[in-house]
Amino acid sequence: GEDVEQSLFLSVREGDSSVINCTYTDSSSTYLYWYKQEPGAGLQLLTYIFSNMDMKQDQRLTVLLNKKDKHLSLRIADTQTGDSAIYFCAGPDSGAGSYQLTFGKGTKLSVIP
């Protein structure tokens, strides 16, 4: 099955860029996802990338995928205090069928004003 690892904490100053990293094990993953959880709220899908892409940009968000190293990253440009949240990387668990996602434990991003 899929195993997803990510660092637990990241602290950046407002206005700087944030980079959250994730590694995964299932090379057959077709999609990889980033979810955001704000304090007191549920998960919200932030962005995703298809496995045939190396990069996806969406406004301040840039997702980079290195399939060779099974490494996924999320870059947030011009980080704001409102970006403070927990960010989860997730990949499908091919061993469990197309339904099931395996999530990392989440990276808590703290933005210092």
Add this chain to the structure above:
Amino acid sequence: GAVVSQHPSRVICKSGTSVKIECRSLDFQATTMFWYRQFPKQSLMLMATSNEGSKATYEQGVEKDKFLINHASLTLSTLTVTSAHPEDSSFYICSASLTDTEAFFGQGTRLTVV
């Protein structure tokens, strides 16, 4: 770490029947639990936020009369899929919050309606 137990992990039911899925926080009290659904080959989508002792808050497009959520205690939330139809077949997952910034996930329930 904190453990969230979801039961059952798999269930097959006949069309028209109701299915109850339980989500328990085993070693902590969770004032808030979240229910998600994953459609085939799609990502997880938040269905509703369940708060202990109050009505659940449903996301837009989620039928609250079809997906009944009961958060009866600080350690248990249930999702009942009423009058299930084949299109309700999906993967349902819950999560429970320990603090405002930590969430732990159940292992998920694969529902198949035949």
